[in-house]
Structures are given as structure tokens and as C-alpha cells.
Amino acid sequence: MRTLTDHATDNPATTTGQKQALLYVHVPFCRSRCTFCDWVQAIPNKDLTRRAGDPIRERYVEALCHEIRTRGPEYADKEISTIYWGGGTASNLTEDETVRVMTAITETFDLNPLTESTIECSPDTVDEDKLVMYRELGFNRVSSGVQSFDHDRLRSLGRRHSAEEARGLPDMARRAGFEHVSIDLMSGFADQTNDELMESVETALTLPLDHLSLYSYRPTEGTHLRKKMDPKDKRDYIAQQYALYAEARMRINEVLPEYGHGYFGRKSAFTTLYFQAKADTLGFGSGAASFSHQRLQLHRSGALHAYITNPLSFELDEPLDNDRTLISFIQAGLSTNEGITRTDWSILTGTELLEVLDRTRIRPLADLLRHRGLIEDEQGIRLEPEVRNLTLIQLAFEMAVFES
Numbered sequence: 001m002r003t004l005t006d007h008a009t010d011n012p013a014t015t016t017g018q019k020q021a022l023l024y025v026h027v028p029f030c031r032s033r034c035t036f037c038d039w040v041q042a043i044p045n046k047d048l049t050r051r052a053g054d055p056i057r058e059r060y061v062e063a064l065c066h067e068i069r070t071r072g073p074e075y076a077d078k079e080i081s082t083i084y085w086g087g088g089t090a091s092n093l094t095e096d097e098t099v100r101v102m103t104a105i106t107e108t109f110d111l112n113p114l115t116e117s118t119i120e121c122s123p124d125t126v127d128e129d130k131l132v133m134y135r136e137l138g139f140n141r142v143s144s145g146v147q148s149f150d151h152d153r154l155r156s157l158g159r160r161h162s163a164e165e166a167r168g169l170p171d172m173a174r175r176a177g178f179e180h181v182s183i184d185l186m187s188g189f190a191d192q193t194n195d196e197l198m199e200s201v202e203t204a205l206t207l208p209l210d211h212l213s214l215y216s217y218r219p220t221e222g223t224h225l226r227k228k229m230d231p232k233d234k235r236d237y238i239a240q241q242y243a244l245y246a247e248a249r250m251r252i253n254e255v256l257p258e259y260g261h262g263y264f265g266r267k268s269a270f271t272t273l274y275f276q277a278k279a280d281t282l283g284f285g286s287g288a289a290s291f292s293h294q295r296l297q298l299h300r301s302g303a304l305h306a307y308i309t310n311p312l313s314f315e316l317d318e319p320l321d322n323d324r325t326l327i328s329f330i331q332a333g334l335s336t337n338e339g340i341t342r343t344d345w346s347i348l349t350g351t352e353l354l355e356v357l358d359r360t361r362i363r364p365l366a367d368l369l370r371h372r373g374l375i376e377d378e379q380g381i382r383l384e385p386e387v388r389n390l391t392l393i394q395l396a397f398e399m400a401v402f403e404s
Helices: 055-075 095-108 128-136 151-157 163-175 194-205 231-253 269-275 304-309 323-334 342-349 353-357 363-371 385-402
Strands: 020-027 079-087 116-121 141-147 180-187 211-216 258-260 263-265 280-284 289-292 295-298 316-319 380-382
Touching (some): 055 095, 055 304, 095 128, 116 180, 116 269, 141 151, 141 163, 163 180, 194 231, 211 231, 211 385, 231 258, 269 323, 323 342, 323 353, 323 363, 323 380, 342 380, 353 380
Parallel strands (some): 020 079, 020 280, 141 180, 180 211
Antiparallel strands (some): 280 289, 289 295, 295 316
């Protein structure tokens, strides 16, 4: 039975600090493994592609609902302003599975403060009826990982959807009643031409979107596409990535304003609050992380069976001051136009931003950022957009691949 729980509004979230929280649900299932994807890299194919009716998948949904209902009361001091379902492929769940998980959420949390509720959809896993069901469950934003509108590129990436399906999803979502529609494109593949990328960008800009994400390909060790790349060509790869991104960014900016590295259009509450350390994150499911009460609690990706056995146990549970975690927070925060404020950082992590930048393992990154024009003042830290985009492409590329 469908449940109508649409508390979402168009008003942007304004509360800052530890009281506000983002609720993240992780769905670790896909119809196939994409050749570029590092989010599901640790998941064996047998588990990643489990279909509806599979007993392991059924037990996963049960475990996920149990975790939500059991851990939820621990966050009674939080105001849930944003919900985000990702993966994997969140839309891979059936209607029944989706309703069961959302019912666990609505029965556990007060969603009156909710302003944005997003579900990630792959074009080959939804139709108009399914999108209508999402609206009835309270989702007011759909985000689709299209990646490209080029047929050959989609096949090389291992995507199951067609360019036609990708083009049709935004109109279908609008007809289903979605106020906010976003798609993702990717740039910077080793053999990608400017013409190919710009054709996809131009196609995207004809669609009824209010948000567009442009992600630079991150060639993480172990992914299929990464194996085709030669580390000796690092400089050429980075130069190509930036050139492709810069051209596409310029064109998108003519239609949708850039508010962060790779993000254009209406600001996503999840993106801005999460990246700027303005809210705690409550993560549920195998592969999800929680950043709350100044602690990091992590269900490792790929540990599906361990999660099913005990969804209340974490592979990692530690104070939120680990250098590796804080480096990722710095990079995320600097991707936005506003950067990171000292106050928000301190409330979320329990550390002082200046002290963190001076740590032995983090100082080289801080020195590089300062060399690139890092702005540091009493408010916090940030980078000018032109410098930021090149710097973050370089850092993500090098840290993901050649320094792993």
C-alpha cells in the first residue's frame, strides 16, 4: 500500500550546526557494474546484481528497516531537513521494498522540518508509474545518473539505459509531479573528445531540468577504465580533464549558474549542507556512513552479509578527527562557492579548522591550497572558482589513482 508522506517544500533549509541532519539511505544493488564506478567496487557481482525476490536482498531490506527503527531514536535531538536515497541504484528497489523502507523512516523520524527529499534513479529502472509512486511517498527531487547521451559512450561505460531513455526521464518526472529534476554527466574520459562532451551538454540543456551535475571522471585503482590508463601520462590526463571541464562549464553557466565545483542550477540542500559541514549525516545501510555527535560510524561497502547479520554493528566507529576523513571534508567544503566556516566545522567535527590544517599529514595539502590562493579569514576557508576547479580536478585525480 502506498503511503503519502509529502512534507517537502520549496523553502531552502536555513538552520546551521549540529542540530540539523541529513538522512541518507544506501541501496547497494545495481543491474550491472559500470566500468567507471568506484562506489560499488568492493561489492561482489553476485551481491551487487541481486534481483527482487532474492532471499539475500529480502533480508537486506529487513535489516535496513531494523537499523532505521532501532538507531533512529538515538537522533531525537536532530531535525531531519533533507533525505537522500543513493547507491548503488536506489531506484532498483521495487515499489514494495521502497514503501517498506520509507515507512520505517516516517514511523521513526519527525519529517515536519523536511525541505528536500531526493531519490537517485537510473533511466532503465523507472517508468512514469514508479515516479508517481515516489512523489506519493514524499520525494520532491529526482536525480538521474545519465553520464552521457552518446550511445557508444554509454556502452563503454557499462550503462544499461539508452540515450533515448535518458532524454525521456526528465519529462516523465515532471509529468509525475516532481518540482526538482537533476541529471549527472561525466567528463574527462581518456578518449573523450570535446565534441562528444559538448553534444551531451547541449542535449541536457534542452531538457526540463533545474539542476545539472558535471563530474570529472575519477580513475580509481581497480575499476575497469582505470586499467586502461598509463600513470606516466598523468599530466596529460589532468590537462585534458580540465580542458574538457572548463569548456562544458562555460556553456552550462550560460543557462544554469554554478554554485560549486560540478554543480549548476538550483542549489541542492543535500549537496550544500553536506559539503559545507553544516549538518550531521545519518547514514543507513551497507556502505553508508554517519557523521553525527562528532563521531564517524561506517558500514563498509561490500560487507553486505555482515550488515544483514548485524545492521547495528559498524566496521568503523571513532571520533570524527581522523586525518583521512578530515581531508575529504576539506576537499568537499572547498568545492562550494562559500567554502567552510570555522564555526560549522567545529560543531560537526569537534576540531578547530586551523589546528587541522597544521597537522603533519594535512599540512602538505594546506600548503598546496595556500599556494593556489586559499582564502583564509575569520569566517573560514574558500577558493576562488577558477582556481578551485583546476585544483580539485588535480587533487581528485592524483589522490584517487597515482597516490593510492
